Amino acid sequence: MLLLLAFIVVFLVIYGLIYLKQRKVPFSKRVVLALALGILLGLILNGFFSTEQGLLFSDWTGIIGSIYVKLLQMISIPLVLVCVLLAFTKIELKTNVVKMGATIILTLVTFAGIAGMIGLVTGQLSGIDGNGFTISKSALHAANDLKESYVSGGEHTLTLPQKIVAIFPSNPFYDLTGQRPSATLGVVIFALCLGFAYLKIKDRKVKEAQLFKDFLDSAYEIIMSVVRLFLSFAPYAVFTIMTTTVVNNDISAVLKLAQFFITCYATILLVFLLQVLVIAFCGISPVRYIKKAFPVLSFAFITASSAGSMAMNLEMQEELHIPKGVSSLSASFATSMGMCGCAGLYPGIIISIVAATQGINPLSPQFLLSAGLVIAMTSFGIAGTGGGGTVATIIALSTLGLPVGLVGIFIAIEPLVDMGRTVVNLNGGVMASAVTCKVNGIDLSEHHAPIHPEGQV
Template sequence: MDATFIIINLVVFFALLVGVFFMQKKHIKFSYRVLIALGIGLVFGGIIQLLYGADSYVTTQTTGWMGLIGNGFIRLLRMIVIPLIFVSILSAFAKLEVREKFLKSAVKAISILLITVAISAVIGITTAIAFNLDASSINLGEAENARSLDIESTASEIEGLTLPEQITQLIPANPFLDFTGQRGASTIAVVIFTALLGYSLLKFKKHDEVRANKLSEGILILNDFVMELVKIILRLTPYGILAIMANTVATSDFRALVDLSLFVVASYVALIAMFIVHLIIIALTGLNPFTYVKKTAEVLLFAFTSRSSAGALPLNIQTQTTRLGVPSSVANFSASFGLSIGQNGCAGIYPSMLAIMVAPVAGVNVDLQFILTLIVVIVVTSLGIAGVGGGATFAAIIVLSTMNLPVALAAVLISVEPLIDMGRTALNVSDSIVAGTVTAKTDGTLDKDTYDNMSYDELTTSNI
């Protein structure tokens, strides 16, 4: 009998995927299809849990098969992270002509990313204290205990290293190893290696401009080639989102969600507060923040639903260049570096709130010295957070271990992790867009007419 129910569930799931396909044939906007797929997944997952329960054999088997679509989509997003970072940063250098422009833009964009992550840490700490978050009252279940063992295993690789040693680990000793993503710091290592290659390209242009221009043209062709692969994967987004949300809801422990509801609410209070800070920064540069919201809404929605900063990279660059008037080189640079540096949601707000939440369990007094140390640690460790789901956990492990707090307690939030991660990812993408926009505006290279023009095309996978 269970087999019959499983088959029925999968037939319905397949029918829903076909429905999403026909929405594409009807030329419904890409962002609308993603949002509709999100809603369908939530409803379908809720029905499965209501009918069979979260831990039943039917639910387990059904979500296992649906995971072919959802988990497969996530793996494809992970697959393109390193190639995207490599070609995007290199192409940004290939589009630069003057060394001084690179230095000025690079320092400014990275500074914005690091300053905003410091602000996000302050907001996270303040919110956690205001909501009186305390992990000591939360009981770990089987899933949390299993997760804590994984986290402790990961933490063992970096525990015992001083902060200077952890920073040194960011420098690639073997870039080919880091291209495989085998180290926790592989993402920032690839960024550093690629940036050095890009700087070498600028030096090469000074010595042999003709051949350097040929090399630059080849890099730009490679970038376009990789982006074609990205388009293929992004077109799968509505199907992947439907499956991911259905699986998440069908297997969620809603009792745990109730227990952790205060942390979820506090997290979104902090995330929204930081997004308002982004708008204030935009306004301080003389740009209309409401225009920023309207023009970035689609890419932020994509980031929210896909939970992947890396997957949103092409739409991020497209938004900056075609809607906000940011030069292509600056857009590529800020969006690419924003994947691994200073992510406000995953590297700022999340570990700061978790540290405040865990401190009472370890008997640590949250005083001014602790808070100031935590902010510095967060800023430093924000160098190297991968732009796909899971980066926040890695950030939390580094911060907690550096602060001598029990890293295993990062597992207490496993049941609400997907819900929080959606908001974190959207904030990460907004941060990189703010960095690019403010850099271009203060450099005097922003096309103000493009920024102010409210007549623009939708973001699509056909014109990335």
């Protein structure tokens, strides 16, 4: 009876959101309302459902959100391919593309190192005593298994040069399926090769080049039409995803590790504010940015998926007057390298806690800088291995010669922390776009019309 009542409530909420759409209520307001209703219903059901009821409810209610995320992931690779190619049809000089890509990568990797050092500081100031944790056999086993796979042996073990080589595709059509850990970067590299080839024939074979350009313009409009169709279902997906997430969360796990959890989110907030400050320096006012980005950031938070949020991210950056070529590259790279949350601040916090247990002062200038450099390098190399914050943390700890066992304890609440980490990962890509526009002299201020003439990046 309780399950039936819960399903009826879900149906009524979705019907209400559809009604609000028909009443022309703004998209952002419907997303926020869906988010709030999802949290409220999830908390209520969490207190009444048994484990079996929660799983059954989530299986059926989660269908909408799961399909929605899969649809966005389905369109993300074709979208990246077309957008990167489209960048070449809007510029005149090859050097602009090289400069643009280098700026994006440098911004992402550098800021990941900075986020890592912020994590080191907040981790130390939090006063978390790593010696106070009892490392269970299962936690130690989980951490050592990951270390064995990604650091000390196993098929995933790669040196940094090998990780760089692994980014390059041997079969671009296989990468278009998204099967490789670095498939997105592989698609970008393939698109870059096609783009440079277009520039080489642009003046010599005008007819063929124009045909290619017209095809890309048409493909982009069709793909974006599909994206907008998918995005119109966002409020219903947000509601169902948030409801099922809260229903099935082990709240006690969060309470047991509350100090670490609070430290992570305090650091996430600090890094996010710093990112917004950089974005503001590049010409986008914080108020305008938050207003445009909130639905996207909310979706990234709920799904904990940078790839799944890519389509919304690109749409939002276009509204901020960021050129398609810049936004497509930064959004693509930000899902695979320089991840400020997963490979930046999160490893920084844990490194600080572990270092203290070894009698090392995490805030000593030498250790702070060396750890920041390791985190920055790890944030780049992680693209060739796959995995999230835990893998990045274990690789960084091992590089610094620190024990990895403590990481296993935090795996229990990592899915909740990952929601916040994904927000700063995505936000880091937008920041890289803004910095790239600033370097290339593109005006992003509110009065600037969102028109990018031929020849401009």
